[in-house]
Amino acid sequence: MRGSRSFTVASRLFDRETRERAWLLYAWCRRCDDLADDQDHGHALGAQAGAEDRLAIIRQLTTRAFAAEETDDPAFDALGVVALETGLTMRMADDVIAGFALDAAGWRPRSEADLMRYCYHVAGAVGVMMAVVMGVDPQDGDTLDRACDLGLAFQLANIARDIGEDAAAGRCYLPAEWLEQAGIPAGRHMQPAFRPALVPLAARLAGLAREHERAARIGAARLRFRQRWAVLSAAGIYGAIARKVGAAGADAWNTRQATGRIEKLGHVAEAFRQALARPRGLERLPRWNRRELARLAAQAPI
Template sequence: MLAPSRILRTTPAQAGGGREREDLVDWAEDSIARGSKSFALASRLFDSATREKVWLLYAWCRRCDDLADAQELGGALGEQEGAERRVTAIRLLTERAFEGLPTADPAFDAFGLVARECGLTREMAEDVIMGFELDALGWRPRSEADLARYCYHVAGAVGVMMAVVMGVPRDDSWMLDRACDLGFAFQLANIARDLDEDDKADRCYLPQEWLAEEDIEPGQHMKPHHRQELADMTARLIRRMERHEAWARMGAARLPFRSRWAVLAAARIYGAIGREVRDRGTHAWDHRVVIGSSAKLRHVTAAFWEAVRNKPEEPGEEPGWNRGDILIDVRMSGPIAPPPMAPLPE
């Protein structure tokens, strides 16, 4: 028989789903160490309190990405069948984390803890989850504005959350815009580097309008005879990356020293990836671009002196993509529409 109702108890709500904070921090530290060597190195530069919160947030981002793509720690994509159901699961687990209910997944429990400690909101989390939804729907950008929206969801929105974790007030729009710029810069470097890997997974984040301008047939951009056009489009991505990178440095100048150092180190490492892809030209995708350990340490050292001097060069032009405009578009456009279905054979 079921237990009498008088002895049933509801699950108490508590940040972290009832797990010990120390255990969640240890788990999150291991997650970042295995999931992103570059970001793990940069995160070591934060003060201890900020570092732990950054790890807790990263663990959720990493786990959501792995669940959405059926992969492990950012490895090879798994079977994409059922991706939309996995995104639904991410939303449900994230909501339980906000409620302080146990999720049976330490990454989501970690997120519930850091969300409570730092005041992260459901809207912030949903902006990130919408990026996973775009990929689950097989979405591809038609225009540069579409590319901006994608980069916002998968990286800019994460930058906003990271800024709040670092102590930036939620109503400081200028600083949140600069954090978003850093996310844009990171994602543009990733897109440029991973064009070949994405193509093998039947994904392409180059705007269709760009491909049409270069007279490239759909799905043919990685063919050898299009390498020069691809290199030209990549240079276009990196020019935009550098604009957002410059504005992100303006925001970093207002952060406490340790946070400023960490942000500048990450910016230098990811910026180096993007510039290396550009500089390799048509050979950029012969081998995956990586930044070795010694080069990373040089960037960390250079970032230290840049953080000490703390006099970023004034950007020569506006970043172009504006977080406010993107958010207005996101809020007004409603649910993301799936791609059009191919016509049925006659």
């Protein structure tokens, strides 16, 4: 399927029913992202004028999908199908759409809490939906928390990797407080003079990603074997991206950090071994969690 190669590799490890449902959910996520940013399968951003109108279309079509009404858009119709089959709710989808609303409003994070709230909407909430697609009981709050952790880890890795690309598009997801503490003027973080000061901030993102990845692995242990294998594969692949950004220093954004095919297969093989073992528990869970981030989102609606 078109879009994320990492997702495609990991999703092929699911059993057929889970894989097909995961692809239906992914199709909706991809379509919403493309509509919101006026782009094609995650490529270059289009003109951002009219973002609020595109957001309204996303809300309208999603609402119709959950009402089991035809939308004339295959991706939204796909969401309606998988929602009926698995118990996804409009409230779960609303949490994801709120992330698109933040971007449409030109929002930027002021604090680490703001950053994590954004990551919750655009990826943590997707992790929750994906867990339900995999058969997790929507009332199993602890397992959904761990699924959210995996989404948070993915998004933090993406933000660290894409600092340069986002800057070229006029976006910045580094908290303003972090930039101020590092002595980096707003909007100038990609200038050569400030690259050395930017490196610790990318490492901080990678560290947060690592914390949430570890927590997610605890939840993966509660899944059926093939689902566990797929989730651990994805965790390994995205975790490698975050580690590469952290290790590359000031050169991290000269080229796009990624994992090649052979490297991905290595993570798949390692995940198979991990899926057979019993993970060790964590002494402490990450500071940020699904329920706290949902509370922060409720206090600051878009």
